[in-house]
Amino acid sequence: MSPLDLIDRPASARLRVADKPAPAAEVVVLKFGSSVLRGVEDAPRVASEIYRHVREGRRVVAVVSALAGETDRRLAEARGLGLAHDNDLLPAYVLGGEEKAAGLLAIACDRIGLDVEALGVRELGLKAVGAAEHARPVGVEGGRLAEALARREVVIAPGFGAVRPCGRLALLGRGGTDLTAVVIASALGLDHVRLVKDVDGLFDRDPNGADPAALRFQACDWATAKRVGGRLVQADALELAQAEGLEIVVSALGSSGGTRIGARLEAPVAPLEDRPVRVAIAGCGVVGGGLYARLSADPRFQVVGVLVRDPARPRDVAVDPALLTTRADDLLAREPEIVLEALSDGRAGHDLIVKALERGLRVASANKQAISLDPAGLQALAERSGARLAYSAAVGGGVAMIETLRKAREAGPIAGFEAVLNGTVNFMLDRLDQGAPFDQALAEARAAGFAEEDPSADLEGHDSAAKVRLLAYEAFGRLPEHLPLDALNAASPPREAGVRQIGACRSIGGVLGAEVRLKPVEEPLFLALHGERNALRVVGADGRVWTCKGRGAGRHATCESVLADLHDLVAA
Incomplete structure (x- = not known):
């Protein structure tokens, strides 16, 4: 029997017989305030920080403040209309800034291929009691956050706000987004929360001040953090984290270090000199x-x-x-x-x-x-x-396929994989399904930035074949000797609906069978993607399955x- 015989069988018979889920992904809570998410122009860098965690195998809850100046502007507008302090109507207007920031960041994450969802303050389900402008959180109710995390790589949540027992919204005080992040991390049972700031950690004095000799704490205890933290970390957030036994990591964008605030104190040291x-x-x-x-x-x-x-x-x-x-x-x-x-x-x-x-x-x-x-x-x-x-x-492109395969291989031998690997072809097949002529589908792929002027490598399957070879190398440590291809062309476009270009490789008796074929997707429907999206499904020899999906073409995702x-x- 040829190694390709099994690949040609329906996917349900091919790879799903003994499917078992891969281990659940680690969850991390990241908080981004207005010092790093100052305006729309900062959203790509913040999305990059989120992407970095996702490709390391984590699911991310990103808690955001309003953009710089937005909260003060909304407060001033409300006060200008005569709205008194501690008015029940104020929080709903002010928190529109946080929800706007969450929506913008979700768009930036989607652009680079992340599977993302933005929640509103009420959808998040954070509950609080007390005054309208400085309420005290008491937990997270409802399953919306857990449901979103179960189906998405990234969930963007607005900080600074909560819902009171009366059903009205409330604010959590200045710096309340720190507090939101701590509450969510605690509710999820995590051992730490990461607050991303405009400085890489907690210093013994202001590192942006006139004194250039500021020293950074690698580890800082609660008492010291409360003494030197100043406006960097909200006092309420420190108090709650200490009570919950939840460490706080303060770091800058792109940093793997920063300061870990908890039970331990280390003497501060001079940070390494940064140079481009x-x-x-x-x-x-x-x-x-x-x-x-x-x-x-x-x-x-x-x-x-x-x-x-x-x-x-x-x-x-x-x-x-x-x-x-x-x-x-x-x-x-x-x-x-x-x-x-x-x-x-x-x-x-x-x-x-x-x-x-x-x-x-x-x-x-x-x-x-x-x-x-x-x-x-x-x-x-x-x-x-x-x-x-x-x-x-x-x-x-932006889909963490190689990282997913490496994680699967670390868990044990790989049986095989199948994938949609070419965003250009997938985009065109989607348009052909919708009734577009071949030349129009190609022109639209070029206009969208997915197809090169010479698209032959994509359409003839060579692009996907190269990717199958690389994935096979990651999965099996060697390259397949034979890799038959199907071409997509104007002379013989697919006659069936739902056709996708599927790249696959499977080890059978030590022989690698690989191919790139145009065929209808029946099972798994995970591969029935639209537009330029790509997906990978890896099956271990023990039946466990690892998957990833996202944007597989375009400047932003690949960059x-x-x-x-x-x-x-x-x-x-």
Whole structure:
């Protein structure tokens, strides 16, 4: 029997016979105040922080304050109309700022491919007693939060507000979003909550003040936190966390450290001196241009060069001409610490990665054709030279497919996987299902930024084949020898509804059977996706199943995955 015989059988017979759920994901509560979510322009960086936790296998509850100045503006407007202090009508108007921020952040998370839901103050179900403007929380009622966490990767919740027994809304006092985060973390049975601030931890004096010798606590006890915390952490939140035995971690965006507030005190130390990380970008198209736009506006990084074919070509991102170069050797001669490779050509990308790794440079690549040529050889070269290679964005855009496969493999041997891997083809198949002609579906995919000018790699299955090869390498430590493909073209479009391009690989008797086929999705319906979304389903040899899904194409989703790899390379 051919290894592909089992792959051609219905999915219900193929992979679902002994399905068992994978272990439940860890949950983390993150709080973002107006010092980091000041305006709409900050939403992408906050979404990046959330994405980083999701791709590490966590589900996230993100608690947000109103955007900077929004609460004061709403209070002033209400007072200007003569509304008295402690008026029952005031909280409902003021909390519209928190709900607006939650909605905006949810949109930013969706743009990069996260499976997200935003709750309102009443939907969240936080209960409180006391005055309308400074109530005391008493817990979280109702199952809406738990239900949302069960079906979503990310739940965005507004802070600062609660519902009183009379049914009216109440405020939790200045800094009340800290308190909301503590209450939620306690209700979920967590051991800590992370408050993301504009400083990386708790200091013995104001680190943004005139004294440059401020020292940071790695661990801080409750008494010291109450003494030096000032306005950084709400006093009510500290009191409740101490009473509940819940540690508070205070950190900045992108930080893995910060200060852990709890029972233990360590002497504060001088923080490490920050300097921008020198980064080179190879390619300035959909992905490379997006990376340049993000990194050139981020003070944590310094872009030292951008490799392009034609410096004179018009681009949708304005790049400093002095950074442009057409030679890989010149790019590497600018002494970057990390190279972000996003070239459209597989061989050119592979050659650049080899040169960078030989120099001991860290590399993050979004180029599935380049990596899939010889993933084992590239990893071996990185180990020999003391470098590191990351390529999460090469498969699935913003979907954490490689991380999901690695987690499954850590749990035991893999039986197989199946996936929707090409956002361009999935988008077009969706439009064809809706009655659009082939040429129109392709034009719309180009207009949406999913299809390249030459879409042959997508339509002929080569893009998905490269991703299947990479996933097979992650799952089984080797590449399949044969990988038959189905092509999508105008001459023979699918005749059935619900057809999707499915990439699959399964180990049968030690032989890898792999393919990329156009076929109707019957089971699992998890793969019956719409638009540019991708999904992966991994089945372990013991029947356990791991899944992930999200946006698999487009600038924002793919850039987010590269940036997450960049963060990991910096932190290592």
